[in-house]
Amino acid sequence: MRTSEPPSTGAAPAACPRPGRREGDAATTLAVLRRLGTGPRGLTEAEAEERLVRHGENTLPTARTAPLLRRFLGGVRDPFTGVLLCLAAVSAAVTSWGTACVLTVLVAVSCALRARAGRQADRSAAALHGALPSTATVRRRTGPSYTETREREVPACDLVPGDIVRLAPGDLVPADVRLLRATGLSVHQAALTGESVPVAKYPVEDPGGPGGPGRRAPAAADTFEAPHLCFQGSSVAAGSATAVVTATGPGTRFAAAHGTDHEHGRRPGGVERPFDRSVKGVVWLLVRLMALTPPLVLTAGALLHRSSPESPAFAVAVAVGLTPEMLPVVVNTVLARGAGRLADRYGVIVKRLPALHDLGAVEVLCTDKTGTLTQDLPALDRTLAPDGGPCPDALAWAAVNSLVTLQLAEVPQPDPLDEAVLAAAPPGAAERYEGVAALPLDPVRRRSAALVRDGRGYTLAVKGAPEDVLDRCAGLRTPDGTAALDPAARARLDRLVADAADEGLRVLAVAVGDRPSRPRPLTAAAESGLTLVGFVALRDALAPTAADALASLARRGVSFAVLTGDHPGTAARACRDLGLTVAPEAVVTGDTVDALDDTRLAALAARTTVFARCTPEHKARVVRALRAAGRTTGYLGDGVNDLPALRAADLGICTKDAAQVAREAAGVVLATKDLTALSHAVAYGRRASANIVTYLRITLSSNVGNVIAMLGAGLLMPFLPMLPAQVLLQNLCFDAAQLTLALDRPPASAADRPATLRPAGLLRTVAGYGVVNAAADLATFGVIALTARGGARGGGEAAFHAGWFTENLLTQALVMLLLRPRGGGTPAPVRAAAAFLAAVGVALPLLPAGASFGMAPPPLPYYPLLAALLALCGAALAGARARGSGHAAGARGGAGRAEGAAPGSFGPGDGARARQMTADSSASGANSSSGVRSRSESPCSWW
Numbered sequence: 001m002r003t004s005e006p007p008s009t010g011a012a013p014a015a016c017p018r019p020g021r022r023e024g025d026a027a028t029t030l031a032v033l034r035r036l037g038t039g040p041r042g043l044t045e046a047e048a049e050e051r052l053v054r055h056g057e058n059t060l061p062t063a064r065t066a067p068l069l070r071r072f073l074g075g076v077r078d079p080f081t082g083v084l085l086c087l088a089a090v091s092a093a094v095t096s097w098g099t100a101c102v103l104t105v106l107v108a109v110s111c112a113l114r115a116r117a118g119r120q121a122d123r124s125a126a127a128l129h130g131a132l133p134s135t136a137t138v139r140r141r142t143g144p145s146y147t148e149t150r151e152r153e154v155p156a157c158d159l160v161p162g163d164i165v166r167l168a169p170g171d172l173v174p175a176d177v178r179l180l181r182a183t184g185l186s187v188h189q190a191a192l193t194g195e196s197v198p199v200a201k202y203p204v205e206d207p208g209g210p211g212g213p214g215r216r217a218p219a220a221a222d223t224f225e226a227p228h229l230c231f232q233g234s235s236v237a238a239g240s241a242t243a244v245v246t247a248t249g250p251g252t253r254f255a256a257a258h259g260t261d262h263e264h265g266r267r268p269g270g271v272e273r274p275f276d277r278s279v280k281g282v283v284w285l286l287v288r289l290m291a292l293t294p295p296l297v298l299t300a301g302a303l304l305h306r307s308s309p310e311s312p313a314f315a316v317a318v319a320v321g322l323t324p325e326m327l328p329v330v331v332n333t334v335l336a337r338g339a340g341r342l343a344d345r346y347g348v349i350v351k352r353l354p355a356l357h358d359l360g361a362v363e364v365l366c367t368d369k370t371g372t373l374t375q376d377l378p379a380l381d382r383t384l385a386p387d388g389g390p391c392p393d394a395l396a397w398a399a400v401n402s403l404v405t406l407q408l409a410e411v412p413q414p415d416p417l418d419e420a421v422l423a424a425a426p427p428g429a430a431e432r433y434e435g436v437a438a439l440p441l442d443p444v445r446r447r448s449a450a451l452v453r454d455g456r457g458y459t460l461a462v463k464g465a466p467e468d469v470l471d472r473c474a475g476l477r478t479p480d481g482t483a484a485l486d487p488a489a490r491a492r493l494d495r496l497v498a499d500a501a502d503e504g505l506r507v508l509a510v511a512v513g514d515r516p517s518r519p520r521p522l523t524a525a526a527e528s529g530l531t532l533v534g535f536v537a538l539r540d541a542l543a544p545t546a547a548d549a550l551a552s553l554a555r556r557g558v559s560f561a562v563l564t565g566d567h568p569g570t571a572a573r574a575c576r577d578l579g580l581t582v583a584p585e586a587v588v589t590g591d592t593v594d595a596l597d598d599t600r601l602a603a604l605a606a607r608t609t610v611f612a613r614c615t616p617e618h619k620a621r622v623v624r625a626l627r628a629a630g631r632t633t634g635y636l637g638d639g640v641n642d643l644p645a646l647r648a649a650d651l652g653i654c655t656k657d658a659a660q661v662a663r664e665a666a667g668v669v670l671a672t673k674d675l676t677a678l679s680h681a682v683a684y685g686r687r688a689s690a691n692i693v694t695y696l697r698i699t700l701s702s703n704v705g706n707v708i709a710m711l712g713a714g715l716l717m718p719f720l721p722m723l724p725a726q727v728l729l730q731n732l733c734f735d736a737a738q739l740t741l742a743l744d745r746p747p748a749s750a751a752d753r754p755a756t757l758r759p760a761g762l763l764r765t766v767a768g769y770g771v772v773n774a775a776a777d778l779a780t781f782g783v784i785a786l787t788a789r790g791g792a793r794g795g796g797e798a799a800f801h802a803g804w805f806t807e808n809l810l811t812q813a814l815v816m817l818l819l820r821p822r823g824g825g826t827p828a829p830v831r832a833a834a835a836f837l838a839a840v841g842v843a844l845p846l847l848p849a850g851a852s853f854g855m856a857p858p859p860l861p862y863y864p865l866l867a868a869l870l871a872l873c874g875a876a877l878a879g880a881r882a883r884g885s886g887h888a889a890g891a892r893g894g895a896g897r898a899e900g901a902a903p904g905s906f907g908p909g910d911g912a913r914a915r916q917m918t919a920d921s922s923a924s925g926a927n928s929s930s931g932v933r934s935r936s937e938s939p940c941s942w943w
Ligand SMILES: Nc1ncnc2c1ncn2[C@@H]1O[C@H](COP(=O)(O)OP(=O)(O)OP(=O)(O)O)[C@@H](O)[C@H]1O
Pocket: 368, 369, 370, 371, 415, 417, 418, 441, 443, 446, 447, 448, 463, 464, 465, 466, 507, 508, 563, 564, 565, 566, 567, 614, 639, 641
């Protein structure tokens, strides 16, 4: 049976290797059912259990938990760890055994920590899967009689070949399946083929046999395009179907195409996420610096004739000195802590830890309207005849359409508009006709059609978006009969709809057409020459927390774009009720989006708040345009029509009761409908980023300073300024102390603006602080030289090394305290860590243990001079920090001014009402949220 015509689909860009055809792909439906030992009524529970044991769970190989040892060894793939391991190997090669041992221990500790963090992340993911189960609707026989069947939800991992499953809009296709029946089915196969446009699928009884509609599949370029097959990894965009499972788990084409290297949640096309751009960008920058350091040091030494047997070990130690070895540990700890607290306090589930960082980086939040900003609980407000009067007939025909499309769906899944229409229709109104065929709603056609029959013949009842339905009408009903739908009448009707939409109503047009015979198959082509009956207008209240959430996000410098499939007037009114002053004519529609190339769309998107009459692909294009313009873009949506945009965004966000596909695509899931949780989540993300940046700023400033000083000293002095073991010892102390920065408390202002980590900004900042540090170090050389002349106790190199060791640890303690962000108070662990550094720095050279590291107590006059030097260094660092903060505050002040003039921005300190948003319309006709955007034009780079 075939119920819909396949639309033509262009050749898809390859997203993964195309698997070849398999035996059975071209067999008849009956032969496939026989081969699988099943029938249209499915398997018994006992058969399913037995097959589950035989075939194993329907999960991908990599979805299973990796053993701890494999995780441990996998840690070496981290670039930092890899570089440390290389440095250890080089040290061993130059017989610097101490360095090699210390580096190997560091690598082992880093790998162990990563393995532990990975296992914890997997456990959280498993817990999340428990909270957001992936299920499938399966039909199983309840007894051997073939007549008693039952449909129930089972975990998708329990499906076995031969199971009969039902597919509905928003479902993930849970395994490889062959279609038995389908109604208006189209699926997203982007994860498999890279093609973003949904593909029509329909059953074909004999794909290899002679022609005839529904009997033979058109020659498909590859397996994924076969119309009668759907594959794990795809999802239902529209329509519904019944299908038999042909392969599960590792046997699916998805597993074959991706091998064991598949990562759940990776987006097709490999869109780079903000975390990858920032933290990983910083990591790679450092890896390059570290890799360059040893050859540079050795070359400089050779050129200046300062080479000694210890030079290679020293060069390696310098590179190690540059490394923020604890970065992976700090990043994982910070993100895991933030995600845990967010889940506990606000019910926000962060599916991947980096998504917490991405939340903090979001500059523009795109949202759909229905179900996110509104409750999606529509109720009938009124009916409208073409002349503006009441029209009970429109409601009756709308109810017929709703009932038949539901009755004939493979999986009846009433949408809220259909439910509202059926609830409002007079009893019996919908049951007057016998349903014959239906074309379900899809978000591109924006209408549904039902072919019904009574004693007089066939009637096609169509309801949907007024523009789309009116385009298919030739006439309209009048009190006297019918009239032609001429341009004047069309203009009048458009105004009627626009007036209702301006009141915030969702308007559906209802039209009918007599059909002398049954159109076979029923396709969109049959929806023409219709007669407009009238309109039904429904009211959908705003979500109670939406205005507060938008206000709170606006105060945090996030700007918004509402992308909806609804009417421009309805969308504009909803935005006005939420506090944005958006003129109806300023709303951009999907048609305008179509008319623009990517560059012009990016410019328009940067100054537009409301996009209406958007198809799913329009939403995704707008999101891509914003990203292309350099804005970190989040997308909040709950429906199957939001899937492409959720995937295109830097971060997808949805609520827990969103469509299954939306939950899969999102990186963050809100466990409740309370949208204000999102503002808290953004704040947590920014604080997490602030802590990562604090760690990097402090570690790198100190490390860069040390390296500059060591190189400088290498030029000035006849011996190594610090022995490799001393470099590593001070490094270990510093690393241990800096772990406490993961527990730092950033100031409240850290959550005020989008947080972006920029490698270039980092370089500039650490270079600045590094020079101050290096100056202090080099001044220390002078002090030591001066005091040593006065009579060093230990004398010579050992006293020099001790003096520098003490100075280094004391400046590092200073850096920890002074380069933290101001205003958050210094938490006790950070204070304790700074005290520990100072104590080790002062005490070790004076203790016998100092001698085993090649240190001797420095001369006494060294200490008061060192104290003066440290005071100067502290003042210089504090001054530089204050200048940096002042600069940032200036940027914030500028942003604040833009905020004041910003359309869509909230007044300061009022806290709540969206009505305090102000907005104006741009000359171009786009509704101006330009100010909202300009506010976050310079996101905080945190350095
Ligand atoms: N059950 C339905 N029957 C007929 N037409 C419908 C039905 N549901 C929606 N429509 C029409 O299709 C349009 C687009 O619907 P779609 O679901 O894409 O977006 P939306 O629900 O209006 O908004 P959003 O994109 O904000 O979720 C609606 O505005 C409406 O005109």
